[in-house]
Amino acid sequence: MAIILVTGGARSGKSTRAEARAREFVGQPVYIATAETLDAEMRERIACHRARRGNDWLERETPLELVAALDETDGAGARLVDCLTLWLSNLMHAERDWEKEGSRLVDALGRQQSPVVLVTNEVGLGIVPENALARRFRDAAGILNQAVARAADEVELVVAGFPMRVK
Amino acid sequence: MAIILVTGGARSGKSTRAEARAREFVGQPVYIATAETLDAEMRERIACHRARRGNDWLERETPLELVAALDETDGAGARLVDCLTLWLSNLMHAERDWEKEGSRLVDALGRQQSPVVLVTNEVGLGIVPENALARRFRDAAGILNQAVARAADEVELVVAGFPMRVK
Amino acid sequence: MAIILVTGGARSGKSTRAEARAREFVGQPVYIATAETLDAEMRERIACHRARRGNDWLERETPLELVAALDETDGAGARLVDCLTLWLSNLMHAERDWEKEGSRLVDALGRQQSPVVLVTNEVGLGIVPENALARRFRDAAGILNQAVARAADEVELVVAGFPMRVK
Numbered sequence: 001m002a003i004i005l006v007t008g009g010a011r012s013g014k015s016t017r018a019e020a021r022a023r024e025f026v027g028q029p030v031y032i033a034t035a036e037t038l039d040a041e042m043r044e045r046i047a048c049h050r051a052r053r054g055n056d057w058l059e060r061e062t063p064l065e066l067v068a069a070l071d072e073t074d075g076a077g078a079r080l081v082d083c084l085t086l087w088l089s090n091l092m093h094a095e096r097d098w099e100k101e102g103s104r105l106v107d108a109l110g111r112q113q114s115p116v117v118l119v120t121n122e123v124g125l126g127i128v129p130e131n132a133l134a135r136r137f138r139d140a141a142g143i144l145n146q147a148v149a150r151a152a153d154e155v156e157l158v159v160a161g162f163p164m165r166v167k
Numbered sequence: 168m169a170i171i172l173v174t175g176g177a178r179s180g181k182s183t184r185a186e187a188r189a190r191e192f193v194g195q196p197v198y199i200a201t202a203e204t205l206d207a208e209m210r211e212r213i214a215c216h217r218a219r220r221g222n223d224w225l226e227r228e229t230p231l232e233l234v235a236a237l238d239e240t241d242g243a244g245a246r247l248v249d250c251l252t253l254w255l256s257n258l259m260h261a262e263r264d265w266e267k268e269g270s271r272l273v274d275a276l277g278r279q280q281s282p283v284v285l286v287t288n289e290v291g292l293g294i295v296p297e298n299a300l301a302r303r304f305r306d307a308a309g310i311l312n313q314a315v316a317r318a319a320d321e322v323e324l325v326v327a328g329f330p331m332r333v334k
Numbered sequence: 335m336a337i338i339l340v341t342g343g344a345r346s347g348k349s350t351r352a353e354a355r356a357r358e359f360v361g362q363p364v365y366i367a368t369a370e371t372l373d374a375e376m377r378e379r380i381a382c383h384r385a386r387r388g389n390d391w392l393e394r395e396t397p398l399e400l401v402a403a404l405d406e407t408d409g410a411g412a413r414l415v416d417c418l419t420l421w422l423s424n425l426m427h428a429e430r431d432w433e434k435e436g437s438r439l440v441d442a443l444g445r446q447q448s449p450v451v452l453v454t455n456e457v458g459l460g461i462v463p464e465n466a467l468a469r470r471f472r473d474a475a476g477i478l479n480q481a482v483a484r485a486a487d488e489v490e491l492v493v494a495g496f497p498m499r500v501k
Contacts, residue, residue, distance in 0.1 A: 007494055009291030009459065011309020122493070124343030125176065126293020126460020127468045134294045142345025149494035157493050159289070159324050160174060160316035162334045167496045176458030178476020292343065293460020301461045326456070326491050327341055327483035329501045 002078075002115040005152040006163075007122055007145060013161035014119050018080055019053055021156075022117045027077030030058040032069050034087040037061075049082070063090040067101075067108045070116065078115035085121040088144055092137065102144045106151045120145050122157070169245075169282040172319040173330070174289055174312060180328035181286050185247055186220055188323075189284045194244030197225040199236050201254040204228075216249070230257040234268075234275045237283065245282035252288040255311055259304065269311045273318045287312050289324070336412075336449040339486040340497070341456055341479060347495035348453050352414055353387055355490075356451045361411030364392040366403050368421040371395075383416070397424040401435075401442045404450065412449040419455040422478055426471065436478050440485045454479050456491075 004021050008014040022029045031053065037043050050059075058077075062069040066087050073079055081087075091098040109116060122145075124138045149155045155167035169192070173185040189196045198220060204210050217226075225244075229236040233254050240246055248254075258265040276283060289312075290305045316322045322334035336359070340352040356363045365387065371377050384393075392411075396403040400421055407413055415421075425432040443450060456479075457472045483489045489501035 005494065009289060009309065010295070011291055011306045011313070013309075013313050120494075122292045122343060122459075123294050124292075124345055125289075125456045125458075127457050127463050127472055128344070129294050138294055139345050142343065142347075146345070146347050146495040149496060155494055155496060157498070159333045160172065160287075160322055161313040162316060162322060164324070164331065164333055164498065166493045166498060176456060176476065177462070178458055178473050178480070180476075180480050289459045290461050291459075292456075296461050305461055326500045327339065327454075327489055328480040329483060329489060331491070331498065331500055 002154070003109050003112070003152045004115070004117045005120060005145075005149050005155045006117060006158060007120045007155065007166075008158035009122055012158045014121075014158045015049060015082055016052065016161070017156065017158050017163055018082065018117045018119045022078040022080040022115070025078040025115045027114070028056065028058055029077045030060060030073045030079045032066070032073070032079055032081045033059065033061045034063055034066065034081065034083060034090060035061070036063045036090070063087070064094060064096065067104050070108050070112060074113050076114060078117060081116065081118040083119040083121060084144060084148065085123065085141055088141055089137065092140065098140055098144070102147050106147050109148070109151045118148060118152075120148065169321070170276050170279070170319045171282070171284045172287060172312075172316050172322045173284060173325060174287045174322065174333075175325035176289055176292075179325045181288075181325045182216060182249055183219065183328070184323065184325050184330055185249065185284045185286045189245040189247040189282070192245040192282045194281070195223065195225055196244045197227060197240045197246045199233070199240070199246055199248045200226065200228045201230055201233065201248065201250060201257060202228070203230045203257070230254070231261060231263065234271050237275050237279060241280050243281060245284060248283065248285040250286040250288060251311060251315065252290065252308055255308055256304065259307065265307055265311070269314050273314055276315070276318045285315060285319075287315065336488070337443050337446070337486045338449070338451045339454060339479075339483050339489045340451060340492060341454045341489065341500075342492035343456055343459075346492045348455075348492045349383060349416055350386065350495070351490065351492050351497055352416065352451045352453045356412040356414040356449070359412040359449045361448070362390065362392055363411045364394060364407045364413045366400070366407070366413055366415045367393065367395045368397055368400065368415065368417060368424060369395070370397045370424070397421070398428060398430065401438050404442050404446060408446050408448050410448060412451060415450065415452040417453040417455060418478060418482065419457065419475055422475055423471065426474065432474055432478070436481050440481050443482070443485045452482060452486075454482065
């Protein structure tokens with residue numbers, strides 16, 4: 001089934017585009033949030049995304065167990081994963097092996113029956129961060145994006161709200 | 168009339184591209200600068216842009232009152248607005264309501280009789296800034312870019328001096 | 335002969351793409367590394383690139399003398415220059431005149447008989463760096479990328495491992 005990766009910068013319109021892609025498929029769509037509602041900034045952003053999507057989505061929060069969330073929601077409408085970059089950040093904070101988890105995700109994508117639309121971020125097009133942890137994170141994000149893009153049927157780069165076809 | 172948004176990274180050739188687009192239209196072109204000549208770095212950059220453009224442009228400096236500048240210069244050649252990101256920064260420093268000003272800009276674009284070419288920056292494709300103010304700025308820049316892109320007839324992303332069609 | 339510029343963010347798959355492009359040409363390919371093996375992070379990255387490429391490449395390390403390296407390796411297979419951004423950084427650290435060196439590179443590209451594939455980085459799509467040196471570096475990188483792109487027959491932007499045609 002269709003695997004679609006939607007990438008772009010902060011506030012580029014990635015989530016809105018990914019929602020539109022997920023709605024193209026029949027069945028009730030499932031929103032899989034990797035964000036944890038920890039602070040006010042994040043709470044506001046989550047509320048804003050929910051208001052935009054409307055009430056017809058199933059919702060699931062999973063900061064770490066993305067593979068299980070995909071397997072358990074398979075078989076009906078499209079799943080929208082928002083977003084991979086936050087999932088990676090959660091994995092690294094929890095000191096999980098993100099490379100292994102990334103491979104497990106790629107394997108899981110290969111066995112899904114229902115479509116999956118994944119949102120991710122481009123974080124590597126600025127100046128090299130002075131902070132070594134930030135450098136490791138942006139390297140990991142780039143590697144994860146490449147792995148998921150290889151597994152995807154389509155990859156789009158969203159710029160100012162409009163999609164550019166990458167794959 | 169034509170509304171063209173030209174976006175890209177720092178020193179990607181956005182302004183040169185936008186000048187070429189503005190020159191495609193008949194009539195004397197108008198350069199609307201949102202930069203203030205405050206420091207040496209900025210003064211040098213402005214002089215450099217002016218030298219490249221040549222002397223056949225009308226010029227106007229407007230750090231804040233972009234909507235008035237557009238309305239008052241309407242009716243002849245194309246206007247080149249350079250750039251939206253600096254305008255946003257000026258609005259935020261002046262503690263103006265940038266969302267309201269952004270809406271006013273979109274409305275103004277809708278009523279222009281002469282073409283408008285707007286330069287903006289992609290600032291959201293690096294690592295999340297540690298500074299909360301920088302995060303707010305890059306969020307605002309992304310939201311403003313999306314709003315202007317929706318109002319535009321064409322959107323281009325300039326990479327290493329060459330345009331890629333976005334919309 | 336063919337001059338190909340491959341640009342993109344950190345860990346976007348630029349080097350892999352550039353290697354594939356270099357292998358399209360007949361003759362033994364030459365890997366021209368601008369990296370110096372100074373620290374562990376860089377040593378690991380170089381080893382990783384070498385393992386991926388395999389043993390059939392000629393190799394040359396040149397942190398500064400890129401023009402000489404191109405002229406001296408001309409006449410056989412394609413040269414892969416990895417990467418321009420690091421070369422620029424080396425020039426600036428050595429207090430060489432990077433604008434003059436950039437012009438010399440563009441001249442050298444014009445006289446090559448064998449193909450050249452050059453890897454570079456997009457570093458200007460994040461928030462403006464607070465650090466003045468970082469701002470100068472990203473300005474220089476953008477200017478160098480534009481100059482090489484003008485001299486190139488093809489320019490590609492790599493996103494998540496897949497190339498987008500720029501020129």
